[in-house]
Amino acid sequence: MLQTEKHYVQWQDNETSRNSRWLSESNQPPPARIVIVDDQTTADQAYRFACEGTSMLWRGDFHNARQLLQAMTRRIERTEQRKASKAAKSGKASTDATAIPNLFHLQRQAQGQRSRILSRVLLELDAGYSSRLRRAPDFSAACTAAFGELDEHCLISFRDLQGALGAAQWREKGVPISSLDLSIFPHYGVFAPTRHEYVQLMLDAPLPDTHDLAFDIGTGTGLLAIILAQRGVQQVVAIDLNPRALACAADNIQRLELTNVQLQQADLFPTEQPLANLIVCNPPWLPAKPSSPLEYAVYDANSAMLRGFLQGVSKHLAAQGEVWLILSDLAEHLQLRSREELLSWFSEAGLMVKYRLDTQPKHGRSQDATDPLFAARSAEITSLWCLTLRQQTE
Ligand SMILES: C[S@@+](CC[C@H](N)C(=O)[O-])C[C@H]1O[C@@H](n2cnc3c(N)ncnc32)[C@H](O)[C@@H]1O
CATH class of the missing domain: 3.40.50.150 (Vaccinia Virus protein VP39)
Structure with missing residues:
Protein backbone atom coordinates (compact mmCIF):
# COMPACT_ATOMS: atom_id res chain seq x y z
CA MET A 1 0.00 0.00 0.00
CA LEU A 2 2.73 2.49 0.87
CA GLN A 3 5.33 3.64 -1.61
CA THR A 4 8.41 1.61 -0.76
CA GLU A 5 10.33 1.97 -4.02
CA LYS A 6 12.14 5.20 -4.78
CA HIS A 7 11.25 6.93 -8.06
CA TYR A 8 13.21 9.63 -9.86
CA VAL A 9 12.24 12.24 -12.42
CA GLN A 10 14.45 13.74 -15.15
CA TRP A 11 13.69 17.34 -15.98
CA GLN A 12 15.16 20.45 -17.60
CA ASP A 13 15.84 23.42 -15.33
CA ASN A 14 16.24 26.02 -18.10
CA GLU A 15 19.33 24.65 -19.88
CA THR A 16 20.42 22.22 -17.15
CA SER A 17 19.37 18.56 -16.97
CA ARG A 18 18.29 17.57 -13.48
CA ASN A 19 17.39 14.30 -11.80
CA SER A 20 15.31 14.50 -8.62
CA ARG A 21 13.53 12.10 -6.33
CA TRP A 22 9.82 11.93 -7.19
CA LEU A 23 7.44 11.79 -4.24
CA SER A 24 3.83 10.91 -4.97
CA GLU A 25 1.46 9.64 -2.33
CA SER A 26 -1.16 8.81 -4.92
CA ASN A 27 1.40 6.75 -6.87
CA GLN A 28 1.22 9.05 -9.90
CA PRO A 29 4.02 8.19 -12.34
CA PRO A 30 6.89 10.72 -12.57
CA PRO A 31 5.83 13.60 -14.85
CA ALA A 32 6.92 13.24 -18.47
CA ARG A 33 7.00 17.00 -19.18
CA ILE A 34 7.78 19.82 -16.77
CA VAL A 35 7.75 23.58 -17.40
CA ILE A 36 8.87 26.24 -14.92
CA VAL A 37 6.10 28.64 -13.86
CA ASP A 38 5.86 31.56 -11.41
CA ASP A 39 3.67 34.46 -10.26
CA GLN A 40 3.38 35.71 -13.86
CA THR A 41 1.62 32.52 -14.97
CA THR A 42 -2.14 32.99 -15.23
CA ALA A 43 -4.65 30.45 -13.96
CA ASP A 44 -5.89 29.94 -17.54
CA GLN A 45 -2.37 29.12 -18.74
CA ALA A 46 -1.78 26.77 -15.80
CA TYR A 47 -5.12 25.04 -16.33
CA ARG A 48 -4.32 24.53 -20.03
CA PHE A 49 -0.88 23.09 -19.24
CA ALA A 50 -2.36 20.73 -16.66
CA CYS A 51 -5.18 19.57 -18.95
CA GLU A 52 -2.72 18.71 -21.70
CA GLY A 53 -0.61 16.65 -19.27
CA THR A 54 2.23 19.14 -18.63
CA SER A 55 3.40 19.48 -15.04
CA MET A 56 4.45 22.88 -13.70
CA LEU A 57 7.29 23.46 -11.30
CA TRP A 58 6.34 26.47 -9.20
CA ARG A 59 9.06 29.09 -8.61
CA GLY A 60 6.86 31.96 -7.39
CA ASP A 61 5.57 32.97 -3.97
CA PHE A 62 4.43 30.02 -1.82
CA HIS A 63 0.98 31.48 -1.04
CA ASN A 64 0.36 32.38 -4.67
CA ALA A 65 0.70 28.67 -5.53
CA ARG A 66 -2.23 27.99 -3.20
CA GLN A 67 -4.29 30.66 -4.94
CA LEU A 68 -3.36 29.26 -8.33
CA LEU A 69 -4.65 25.86 -7.26
CA GLN A 70 -7.92 27.41 -6.06
CA ALA A 71 -8.34 29.20 -9.40
CA MET A 72 -7.65 25.94 -11.26
CA THR A 73 -10.24 24.16 -9.07
CA ARG A 74 -12.86 26.75 -10.08
CA ARG A 75 -12.07 26.10 -13.75
CA ILE A 76 -12.42 22.34 -13.24
CA GLU A 77 -15.80 22.87 -11.52
CA ARG A 78 -17.03 25.07 -14.36
CA THR A 79 -16.00 22.43 -16.91
CA GLU A 80 -17.74 19.69 -14.89
CA GLN A 81 -20.93 21.79 -14.67
CA ARG A 82 -20.86 22.47 -18.41
CA LYS A 83 -20.43 18.73 -19.14
CA ALA A 84 -23.27 17.84 -16.74
CA SER A 85 -25.73 20.29 -18.27
CA LYS A 86 -24.76 19.19 -21.80
CA ALA A 87 -25.36 15.54 -20.82
CA ALA A 88 -28.71 16.50 -19.21
CA LYS A 89 -29.80 18.30 -22.40
CA SER A 90 -28.79 15.42 -24.62
CA GLY A 91 -30.76 13.03 -22.39
CA LYS A 92 -27.66 11.04 -21.31
CA ALA A 93 -28.41 11.58 -17.62
CA SER A 94 -31.23 9.08 -17.71
CA THR A 95 -32.96 7.96 -14.54
CA ASP A 96 -33.15 4.26 -15.41
CA ALA A 97 -32.06 1.57 -12.97
CA THR A 98 -28.39 1.84 -13.98
CA ALA A 99 -28.21 5.60 -13.46
CA ILE A 100 -27.17 5.49 -9.79
CA PRO A 101 -24.11 3.22 -10.11
CA ASN A 102 -23.22 5.12 -13.27
CA LEU A 103 -23.42 8.40 -11.37
CA PHE A 104 -21.16 6.98 -8.68
CA HIS A 105 -18.56 5.79 -11.21
CA LEU A 106 -18.76 9.09 -13.12
CA GLN A 107 -18.23 10.97 -9.87
CA ARG A 108 -15.19 8.79 -9.06
CA GLN A 109 -13.81 9.37 -12.56
CA ALA A 110 -14.31 13.13 -12.19
CA GLN A 111 -12.56 13.06 -8.79
CA GLY A 112 -9.65 11.13 -10.36
CA GLN A 113 -9.41 13.61 -13.23
CA ARG A 114 -9.57 16.57 -10.83
CA SER A 115 -6.82 15.07 -8.70
CA ARG A 116 -4.58 14.40 -11.74
CA ILE A 117 -5.02 17.99 -13.00
CA LEU A 118 -4.39 19.62 -9.63
CA SER A 119 -1.41 17.35 -8.92
CA ARG A 120 0.41 18.91 -11.86
CA VAL A 121 1.55 21.91 -9.83
CA LEU A 122 4.86 20.84 -8.31
CA LEU A 123 7.29 22.16 -5.74
CA GLU A 124 10.92 21.30 -5.27
CA LEU A 125 12.17 20.61 -1.78
CA ASP A 126 15.68 20.12 -0.48
CA ALA A 127 16.72 17.40 1.96
CA GLY A 128 14.75 17.73 5.20
CA TYR A 129 11.79 19.14 3.19
CA SER A 130 13.08 22.70 3.16
CA SER A 131 11.78 25.03 0.48
CA ARG A 132 13.47 28.06 -1.05
CA LEU A 133 10.18 29.64 -2.13
CA ARG A 134 9.32 33.12 -0.92
CA ARG A 135 7.03 33.05 2.20
CA ALA A 136 7.22 29.23 2.45
CA PRO A 137 6.41 28.10 5.99
CA ASP A 138 8.53 25.48 7.72
CA PHE A 139 6.79 22.25 6.81
CA SER A 140 9.61 19.85 7.56
CA ALA A 141 7.93 18.39 10.68
CA ALA A 142 4.60 17.87 8.88
CA CYS A 143 6.26 16.24 5.85
CA THR A 144 8.59 14.05 7.91
CA ALA A 145 5.59 12.82 9.93
CA ALA A 146 3.66 12.08 6.73
CA PHE A 147 6.30 10.78 4.33
CA GLY A 148 9.31 9.85 6.50
CA GLU A 149 12.84 11.30 6.43
CA LEU A 150 14.06 12.90 3.19
CA ASP A 151 17.78 13.09 2.58
CA GLU A 152 17.80 14.36 -1.01
CA HIS A 153 16.28 16.93 -3.32
CA CYS A 154 12.75 16.03 -4.48
CA LEU A 155 9.79 17.16 -6.54
CA ILE A 156 6.36 16.78 -4.96
CA SER A 157 2.91 17.99 -5.93
CA PHE A 158 1.63 21.00 -4.06
CA ARG A 159 -1.49 18.95 -3.29
CA ASP A 160 0.46 16.22 -1.51
CA LEU A 161 2.19 18.90 0.50
CA GLN A 162 -1.20 20.40 1.43
CA GLY A 163 -2.34 16.91 2.49
CA ALA A 164 0.62 16.61 4.85
CA LEU A 165 -0.02 20.08 6.31
CA GLY A 166 -3.73 19.31 6.84
CA ALA A 167 -2.91 15.97 8.50
CA ALA A 168 -0.43 17.65 10.82
CA GLN A 169 -3.24 19.94 12.04
CA TRP A 170 -5.59 16.99 12.67
CA ARG A 171 -2.81 15.18 14.48
CA GLU A 172 -2.18 18.16 16.71
CA LYS A 173 -5.83 19.10 17.40
C1 LIG B 1 -12.89 2.12 7.59
S1 LIG B 1 -11.29 1.95 8.29
C2 LIG B 1 -11.76 1.62 9.98
C3 LIG B 1 -10.77 2.13 11.00
C4 LIG B 1 -11.20 1.99 12.47
N1 LIG B 1 -11.48 0.60 12.83
C5 LIG B 1 -12.41 2.83 12.77
O1 LIG B 1 -13.50 2.27 12.93
O2 LIG B 1 -12.29 4.06 12.85
C6 LIG B 1 -10.75 0.36 7.68
C7 LIG B 1 -9.37 -0.07 8.15
O3 LIG B 1 -9.12 -1.40 7.66
C8 LIG B 1 -7.75 -1.50 7.30
N2 LIG B 1 -7.61 -2.64 6.38
C9 LIG B 1 -8.00 -2.70 5.08
N3 LIG B 1 -7.73 -3.92 4.59
C10 LIG B 1 -7.18 -4.66 5.59
C11 LIG B 1 -6.71 -6.01 5.71
N4 LIG B 1 -6.78 -6.85 4.67
N5 LIG B 1 -6.21 -6.42 6.89
C12 LIG B 1 -6.14 -5.57 7.95
N6 LIG B 1 -6.57 -4.28 7.90
C13 LIG B 1 -7.09 -3.84 6.74
C14 LIG B 1 -7.42 -0.15 6.69
O4 LIG B 1 -6.02 0.08 6.70
C15 LIG B 1 -8.20 0.79 7.65
O5 LIG B 1 -7.41 1.19 8.72
Whole structure:
Protein backbone atom coordinates (compact mmCIF):
# COMPACT_ATOMS: atom_id res chain seq x y z
CA MET A 1 0.00 0.00 0.00
CA LEU A 2 2.73 2.49 0.87
CA GLN A 3 5.33 3.64 -1.61
CA THR A 4 8.41 1.61 -0.76
CA GLU A 5 10.33 1.97 -4.02
CA LYS A 6 12.14 5.20 -4.78
CA HIS A 7 11.25 6.93 -8.06
CA TYR A 8 13.21 9.63 -9.86
CA VAL A 9 12.24 12.24 -12.42
CA GLN A 10 14.45 13.74 -15.15
CA TRP A 11 13.69 17.34 -15.98
CA GLN A 12 15.16 20.45 -17.60
CA ASP A 13 15.84 23.42 -15.33
CA ASN A 14 16.24 26.02 -18.10
CA GLU A 15 19.33 24.65 -19.88
CA THR A 16 20.42 22.22 -17.15
CA SER A 17 19.37 18.56 -16.97
CA ARG A 18 18.29 17.57 -13.48
CA ASN A 19 17.39 14.30 -11.80
CA SER A 20 15.31 14.50 -8.62
CA ARG A 21 13.53 12.10 -6.33
CA TRP A 22 9.82 11.93 -7.19
CA LEU A 23 7.44 11.79 -4.24
CA SER A 24 3.83 10.91 -4.97
CA GLU A 25 1.46 9.64 -2.33
CA SER A 26 -1.16 8.81 -4.92
CA ASN A 27 1.40 6.75 -6.87
CA GLN A 28 1.22 9.05 -9.90
CA PRO A 29 4.02 8.19 -12.34
CA PRO A 30 6.89 10.72 -12.57
CA PRO A 31 5.83 13.60 -14.85
CA ALA A 32 6.92 13.24 -18.47
CA ARG A 33 7.00 17.00 -19.18
CA ILE A 34 7.78 19.82 -16.77
CA VAL A 35 7.75 23.58 -17.40
CA ILE A 36 8.87 26.24 -14.92
CA VAL A 37 6.10 28.64 -13.86
CA ASP A 38 5.86 31.56 -11.41
CA ASP A 39 3.67 34.46 -10.26
CA GLN A 40 3.38 35.71 -13.86
CA THR A 41 1.62 32.52 -14.97
CA THR A 42 -2.14 32.99 -15.23
CA ALA A 43 -4.65 30.45 -13.96
CA ASP A 44 -5.89 29.94 -17.54
CA GLN A 45 -2.37 29.12 -18.74
CA ALA A 46 -1.78 26.77 -15.80
CA TYR A 47 -5.12 25.04 -16.33
CA ARG A 48 -4.32 24.53 -20.03
CA PHE A 49 -0.88 23.09 -19.24
CA ALA A 50 -2.36 20.73 -16.66
CA CYS A 51 -5.18 19.57 -18.95
CA GLU A 52 -2.72 18.71 -21.70
CA GLY A 53 -0.61 16.65 -19.27
CA THR A 54 2.23 19.14 -18.63
CA SER A 55 3.40 19.48 -15.04
CA MET A 56 4.45 22.88 -13.70
CA LEU A 57 7.29 23.46 -11.30
CA TRP A 58 6.34 26.47 -9.20
CA ARG A 59 9.06 29.09 -8.61
CA GLY A 60 6.86 31.96 -7.39
CA ASP A 61 5.57 32.97 -3.97
CA PHE A 62 4.43 30.02 -1.82
CA HIS A 63 0.98 31.48 -1.04
CA ASN A 64 0.36 32.38 -4.67
CA ALA A 65 0.70 28.67 -5.53
CA ARG A 66 -2.23 27.99 -3.20
CA GLN A 67 -4.29 30.66 -4.94
CA LEU A 68 -3.36 29.26 -8.33
CA LEU A 69 -4.65 25.86 -7.26
CA GLN A 70 -7.92 27.41 -6.06
CA ALA A 71 -8.34 29.20 -9.40
CA MET A 72 -7.65 25.94 -11.26
CA THR A 73 -10.24 24.16 -9.07
CA ARG A 74 -12.86 26.75 -10.08
CA ARG A 75 -12.07 26.10 -13.75
CA ILE A 76 -12.42 22.34 -13.24
CA GLU A 77 -15.80 22.87 -11.52
CA ARG A 78 -17.03 25.07 -14.36
CA THR A 79 -16.00 22.43 -16.91
CA GLU A 80 -17.74 19.69 -14.89
CA GLN A 81 -20.93 21.79 -14.67
CA ARG A 82 -20.86 22.47 -18.41
CA LYS A 83 -20.43 18.73 -19.14
CA ALA A 84 -23.27 17.84 -16.74
CA SER A 85 -25.73 20.29 -18.27
CA LYS A 86 -24.76 19.19 -21.80
CA ALA A 87 -25.36 15.54 -20.82
CA ALA A 88 -28.71 16.50 -19.21
CA LYS A 89 -29.80 18.30 -22.40
CA SER A 90 -28.79 15.42 -24.62
CA GLY A 91 -30.76 13.03 -22.39
CA LYS A 92 -27.66 11.04 -21.31
CA ALA A 93 -28.41 11.58 -17.62
CA SER A 94 -31.23 9.08 -17.71
CA THR A 95 -32.96 7.96 -14.54
CA ASP A 96 -33.15 4.26 -15.41
CA ALA A 97 -32.06 1.57 -12.97
CA THR A 98 -28.39 1.84 -13.98
CA ALA A 99 -28.21 5.60 -13.46
CA ILE A 100 -27.17 5.49 -9.79
CA PRO A 101 -24.11 3.22 -10.11
CA ASN A 102 -23.22 5.12 -13.27
CA LEU A 103 -23.42 8.40 -11.37
CA PHE A 104 -21.16 6.98 -8.68
CA HIS A 105 -18.56 5.79 -11.21
CA LEU A 106 -18.76 9.09 -13.12
CA GLN A 107 -18.23 10.97 -9.87
CA ARG A 108 -15.19 8.79 -9.06
CA GLN A 109 -13.81 9.37 -12.56
CA ALA A 110 -14.31 13.13 -12.19
CA GLN A 111 -12.56 13.06 -8.79
CA GLY A 112 -9.65 11.13 -10.36
CA GLN A 113 -9.41 13.61 -13.23
CA ARG A 114 -9.57 16.57 -10.83
CA SER A 115 -6.82 15.07 -8.70
CA ARG A 116 -4.58 14.40 -11.74
CA ILE A 117 -5.02 17.99 -13.00
CA LEU A 118 -4.39 19.62 -9.63
CA SER A 119 -1.41 17.35 -8.92
CA ARG A 120 0.41 18.91 -11.86
CA VAL A 121 1.55 21.91 -9.83
CA LEU A 122 4.86 20.84 -8.31
CA LEU A 123 7.29 22.16 -5.74
CA GLU A 124 10.92 21.30 -5.27
CA LEU A 125 12.17 20.61 -1.78
CA ASP A 126 15.68 20.12 -0.48
CA ALA A 127 16.72 17.40 1.96
CA GLY A 128 14.75 17.73 5.20
CA TYR A 129 11.79 19.14 3.19
CA SER A 130 13.08 22.70 3.16
CA SER A 131 11.78 25.03 0.48
CA ARG A 132 13.47 28.06 -1.05
CA LEU A 133 10.18 29.64 -2.13
CA ARG A 134 9.32 33.12 -0.92
CA ARG A 135 7.03 33.05 2.20
CA ALA A 136 7.22 29.23 2.45
CA PRO A 137 6.41 28.10 5.99
CA ASP A 138 8.53 25.48 7.72
CA PHE A 139 6.79 22.25 6.81
CA SER A 140 9.61 19.85 7.56
CA ALA A 141 7.93 18.39 10.68
CA ALA A 142 4.60 17.87 8.88
CA CYS A 143 6.26 16.24 5.85
CA THR A 144 8.59 14.05 7.91
CA ALA A 145 5.59 12.82 9.93
CA ALA A 146 3.66 12.08 6.73
CA PHE A 147 6.30 10.78 4.33
CA GLY A 148 9.31 9.85 6.50
CA GLU A 149 12.84 11.30 6.43
CA LEU A 150 14.06 12.90 3.19
CA ASP A 151 17.78 13.09 2.58
CA GLU A 152 17.80 14.36 -1.01
CA HIS A 153 16.28 16.93 -3.32
CA CYS A 154 12.75 16.03 -4.48
CA LEU A 155 9.79 17.16 -6.54
CA ILE A 156 6.36 16.78 -4.96
CA SER A 157 2.91 17.99 -5.93
CA PHE A 158 1.63 21.00 -4.06
CA ARG A 159 -1.49 18.95 -3.29
CA ASP A 160 0.46 16.22 -1.51
CA LEU A 161 2.19 18.90 0.50
CA GLN A 162 -1.20 20.40 1.43
CA GLY A 163 -2.34 16.91 2.49
CA ALA A 164 0.62 16.61 4.85
CA LEU A 165 -0.02 20.08 6.31
CA GLY A 166 -3.73 19.31 6.84
CA ALA A 167 -2.91 15.97 8.50
CA ALA A 168 -0.43 17.65 10.82
CA GLN A 169 -3.24 19.94 12.04
CA TRP A 170 -5.59 16.99 12.67
CA ARG A 171 -2.81 15.18 14.48
CA GLU A 172 -2.18 18.16 16.71
CA LYS A 173 -5.83 19.10 17.40
CA GLY A 174 -7.34 15.62 17.45
CA VAL A 175 -10.89 14.58 16.53
CA PRO A 176 -13.18 14.95 19.55
CA ILE A 177 -15.37 11.88 20.10
CA SER A 178 -18.03 13.40 22.33
CA SER A 179 -19.74 10.15 23.37
CA LEU A 180 -16.40 8.89 24.74
CA ASP A 181 -15.28 12.20 26.19
CA LEU A 182 -11.89 11.89 24.52
CA SER A 183 -10.08 12.88 21.35
CA ILE A 184 -8.50 10.59 18.79
CA PHE A 185 -5.37 11.79 17.01
CA PRO A 186 -5.27 10.58 13.39
CA HIS A 187 -1.97 10.40 11.53
CA TYR A 188 -1.41 11.09 7.84
CA GLY A 189 -2.86 8.34 5.64
CA VAL A 190 -4.97 6.80 8.43
CA PHE A 191 -8.77 6.76 8.39
CA ALA A 192 -9.85 9.72 10.54
CA PRO A 193 -13.06 8.98 12.47
CA THR A 194 -14.67 12.32 11.65
CA ARG A 195 -17.95 10.49 10.94
CA HIS A 196 -18.14 8.59 14.16
CA GLU A 197 -21.84 7.92 14.66
CA TYR A 198 -20.95 4.20 14.84
CA VAL A 199 -19.20 4.83 18.18
CA GLN A 200 -22.61 4.96 19.86
CA LEU A 201 -23.45 1.55 18.35
CA MET A 202 -20.23 0.17 19.86
CA LEU A 203 -21.28 1.59 23.23
CA ASP A 204 -24.88 0.35 23.03
CA ALA A 205 -24.16 -3.27 22.02
CA PRO A 206 -24.13 -5.51 25.13
CA LEU A 207 -20.74 -7.19 25.62
CA PRO A 208 -20.80 -11.00 25.37
CA ASP A 209 -20.85 -12.64 28.83
CA THR A 210 -17.25 -13.78 28.43
CA HIS A 211 -15.05 -10.96 27.18
CA ASP A 212 -11.50 -11.77 28.09
CA LEU A 213 -10.16 -11.47 24.52
CA ALA A 214 -11.30 -9.38 21.54
CA PHE A 215 -9.83 -8.65 18.10
CA ASP A 216 -10.26 -5.36 16.24
CA ILE A 217 -9.67 -6.08 12.55
CA GLY A 218 -8.58 -2.98 10.58
CA THR A 219 -8.00 -0.82 13.64
CA GLY A 220 -7.02 2.45 11.90
CA THR A 221 -6.54 5.00 14.68
CA GLY A 222 -7.28 2.28 17.26
CA LEU A 223 -10.71 3.76 18.04
CA LEU A 224 -12.71 0.51 18.29
CA ALA A 225 -9.95 -1.26 20.24
CA ILE A 226 -9.92 1.67 22.67
CA ILE A 227 -13.70 1.47 23.14
CA LEU A 228 -13.48 -2.25 23.89
CA ALA A 229 -10.62 -1.78 26.34
CA GLN A 230 -12.48 1.03 28.07
CA ARG A 231 -15.65 -1.10 28.25
CA GLY A 232 -13.79 -3.76 30.18
CA VAL A 233 -12.54 -6.31 27.64
CA GLN A 234 -9.47 -7.73 29.37
CA GLN A 235 -7.20 -8.08 26.34
CA VAL A 236 -7.66 -6.52 22.88
CA VAL A 237 -5.55 -7.41 19.84
CA ALA A 238 -5.78 -4.69 17.17
CA ILE A 239 -4.77 -5.52 13.60
CA ASP A 240 -4.07 -3.44 10.52
CA LEU A 241 -2.18 -3.95 7.28
CA ASN A 242 -1.17 -0.30 7.09
CA PRO A 243 1.98 0.50 9.13
CA ARG A 244 0.84 4.11 9.45
CA ALA A 245 -2.37 2.90 11.09
CA LEU A 246 -0.41 0.79 13.57
CA ALA A 247 1.85 3.73 14.49
CA CYS A 248 -1.22 5.92 14.88
CA ALA A 249 -3.09 3.37 17.02
CA ALA A 250 0.03 2.97 19.20
CA ASP A 251 0.10 6.75 19.69
CA ASN A 252 -3.59 6.91 20.70
CA ILE A 253 -3.33 3.90 23.01
CA GLN A 254 -0.29 5.40 24.69
CA ARG A 255 -1.96 8.79 25.17
CA LEU A 256 -4.79 7.01 27.01
CA GLU A 257 -2.32 4.90 29.00
CA LEU A 258 -4.09 1.67 28.05
CA THR A 259 -1.92 -1.35 28.74
CA ASN A 260 -4.25 -4.10 27.54
CA VAL A 261 -4.26 -3.34 23.78
CA GLN A 262 -1.71 -5.18 21.71
CA LEU A 263 -1.01 -4.25 18.06
CA GLN A 264 -0.17 -6.58 15.21
CA GLN A 265 0.44 -6.03 11.50
CA ALA A 266 -1.46 -8.69 9.56
CA ASP A 267 -3.75 -9.27 6.64
CA LEU A 268 -7.09 -9.55 8.49
CA PHE A 269 -6.50 -11.96 11.38
CA PRO A 270 -3.82 -12.12 14.07
CA THR A 271 -1.45 -15.03 14.28
CA GLU A 272 -0.66 -17.07 17.36
CA GLN A 273 -3.72 -16.00 19.31
CA PRO A 274 -6.34 -18.15 21.01
CA LEU A 275 -9.96 -17.92 19.87
CA ALA A 276 -11.58 -14.58 20.71
CA ASN A 277 -14.97 -14.03 22.36
CA LEU A 278 -15.53 -10.87 20.34
CA ILE A 279 -14.23 -9.85 16.91
CA VAL A 280 -15.06 -6.36 15.65
CA CYS A 281 -14.48 -4.95 12.19
CA ASN A 282 -15.37 -1.69 10.47
CA PRO A 283 -14.20 -2.48 6.93
CA PRO A 284 -13.87 0.01 4.05
CA TRP A 285 -17.50 0.39 3.09
CA LEU A 286 -17.58 1.00 -0.67
CA PRO A 287 -16.87 -1.80 -3.15
CA ALA A 288 -14.72 0.12 -5.63
CA LYS A 289 -11.03 0.12 -6.55
CA PRO A 290 -8.98 2.51 -4.39
CA SER A 291 -7.21 5.01 -6.64
CA SER A 292 -4.43 5.73 -4.15
CA PRO A 293 -3.07 4.25 -0.90
CA LEU A 294 -4.95 6.98 0.99
CA GLU A 295 -8.25 5.48 -0.22
CA TYR A 296 -7.70 1.95 1.10
CA ALA A 297 -9.68 2.70 4.25
CA VAL A 298 -12.83 3.66 2.31
CA TYR A 299 -12.78 1.66 -0.94
CA ASP A 300 -12.53 -2.12 -1.07
CA ALA A 301 -12.36 -3.56 -4.61
CA ASN A 302 -15.02 -6.30 -5.00
CA SER A 303 -15.64 -6.16 -1.22
CA ALA A 304 -12.47 -8.27 -0.88
CA MET A 305 -11.75 -7.29 2.72
CA LEU A 306 -15.37 -7.65 3.82
CA ARG A 307 -15.71 -11.08 2.21
CA GLY A 308 -12.26 -12.22 3.42
CA PHE A 309 -13.20 -11.14 6.93
CA LEU A 310 -16.53 -12.99 6.85
CA GLN A 311 -15.06 -16.12 5.29
CA GLY A 312 -12.21 -16.34 7.83
CA VAL A 313 -13.79 -15.10 11.03
CA SER A 314 -15.30 -18.38 12.26
CA LYS A 315 -11.79 -19.93 12.55
CA HIS A 316 -10.83 -17.24 15.09
CA LEU A 317 -14.06 -17.04 17.10
CA ALA A 318 -14.85 -18.95 20.30
CA ALA A 319 -17.97 -21.14 20.11
CA GLN A 320 -20.15 -18.71 22.08
CA GLY A 321 -18.39 -15.63 20.65
CA GLU A 322 -19.81 -12.67 18.75
CA VAL A 323 -18.76 -10.79 15.63
CA TRP A 324 -19.61 -7.09 15.52
CA LEU A 325 -19.50 -5.93 11.93
CA ILE A 326 -19.90 -2.17 11.46
CA LEU A 327 -21.20 -1.51 7.96
CA SER A 328 -22.86 1.36 6.16
CA ASP A 329 -25.51 0.43 3.59
CA LEU A 330 -24.44 3.24 1.23
CA ALA A 331 -23.14 0.58 -1.19
CA GLU A 332 -26.69 -0.83 -1.31
CA HIS A 333 -28.23 2.57 -2.09
CA LEU A 334 -25.61 3.02 -4.82
CA GLN A 335 -26.56 -0.43 -6.17
CA LEU A 336 -22.97 -1.63 -5.78
CA ARG A 337 -23.97 -4.46 -3.45
CA SER A 338 -27.36 -5.86 -2.50
CA ARG A 339 -28.69 -6.74 0.95
CA GLU A 340 -29.33 -10.29 -0.31
CA GLU A 341 -25.67 -10.61 -1.29
CA LEU A 342 -24.53 -9.47 2.15
CA LEU A 343 -26.89 -11.89 3.90
CA SER A 344 -25.74 -14.71 1.65
CA TRP A 345 -22.09 -13.98 2.59
CA PHE A 346 -23.05 -14.24 6.29
CA SER A 347 -24.77 -17.53 5.64
CA GLU A 348 -21.95 -18.99 3.48
CA ALA A 349 -19.53 -18.12 6.30
CA GLY A 350 -21.63 -20.13 8.78
CA LEU A 351 -22.80 -16.99 10.58
CA MET A 352 -26.25 -15.90 11.64
CA VAL A 353 -27.58 -12.53 12.72
CA LYS A 354 -28.22 -12.31 16.47
CA TYR A 355 -29.34 -8.65 16.34
CA ARG A 356 -28.64 -5.42 14.51
CA LEU A 357 -28.31 -1.84 15.79
CA ASP A 358 -28.81 1.04 13.32
CA THR A 359 -27.89 4.69 13.20
CA GLN A 360 -28.31 7.39 10.59
CA PRO A 361 -25.21 9.41 9.66
CA LYS A 362 -25.54 13.17 10.07
CA HIS A 363 -22.35 14.28 8.29
CA GLY A 364 -22.34 17.18 5.81
CA ARG A 365 -22.49 15.13 2.60
CA SER A 366 -25.65 13.32 3.72
CA GLN A 367 -27.38 16.72 3.95
CA ASP A 368 -26.08 18.25 0.70
CA ALA A 369 -29.00 18.27 -1.73
CA THR A 370 -26.76 19.52 -4.57
CA ASP A 371 -24.70 16.30 -4.48
CA PRO A 372 -25.79 14.11 -7.45
CA LEU A 373 -25.71 11.13 -5.04
CA PHE A 374 -27.86 12.89 -2.44
CA ALA A 375 -30.72 10.36 -2.68
CA ALA A 376 -28.33 7.53 -1.77
CA ARG A 377 -26.33 9.47 0.81
CA SER A 378 -29.38 10.80 2.64
CA ALA A 379 -30.86 7.29 2.93
CA GLU A 380 -27.65 5.78 4.34
CA ILE A 381 -27.87 3.73 7.54
CA THR A 382 -24.83 2.47 9.45
CA SER A 383 -25.39 -0.78 11.32
CA LEU A 384 -23.68 -2.90 13.89
CA TRP A 385 -24.44 -6.48 12.85
CA CYS A 386 -24.00 -8.86 15.76
CA LEU A 387 -23.23 -12.26 14.20
CA THR A 388 -22.74 -15.61 15.88
CA LEU A 389 -21.71 -19.05 14.68
CA ARG A 390 -24.70 -20.93 13.25
CA GLN A 391 -23.84 -24.37 14.60
CA GLN A 392 -23.96 -22.87 18.11
CA THR A 393 -27.75 -23.15 18.14
CA GLU A 394 -28.34 -25.80 15.48
C1 LIG B 1 -12.89 2.12 7.59
S1 LIG B 1 -11.29 1.95 8.29
C2 LIG B 1 -11.76 1.62 9.98
C3 LIG B 1 -10.77 2.13 11.00
C4 LIG B 1 -11.20 1.99 12.47
N1 LIG B 1 -11.48 0.60 12.83
C5 LIG B 1 -12.41 2.83 12.77
O1 LIG B 1 -13.50 2.27 12.93
O2 LIG B 1 -12.29 4.06 12.85
C6 LIG B 1 -10.75 0.36 7.68
C7 LIG B 1 -9.37 -0.07 8.15
O3 LIG B 1 -9.12 -1.40 7.66
C8 LIG B 1 -7.75 -1.50 7.30
N2 LIG B 1 -7.61 -2.64 6.38
C9 LIG B 1 -8.00 -2.70 5.08
N3 LIG B 1 -7.73 -3.92 4.59
C10 LIG B 1 -7.18 -4.66 5.59
C11 LIG B 1 -6.71 -6.01 5.71
N4 LIG B 1 -6.78 -6.85 4.67
N5 LIG B 1 -6.21 -6.42 6.89
C12 LIG B 1 -6.14 -5.57 7.95
N6 LIG B 1 -6.57 -4.28 7.90
C13 LIG B 1 -7.09 -3.84 6.74
C14 LIG B 1 -7.42 -0.15 6.69
O4 LIG B 1 -6.02 0.08 6.70
C15 LIG B 1 -8.20 0.79 7.65
O5 LIG B 1 -7.41 1.19 8.72
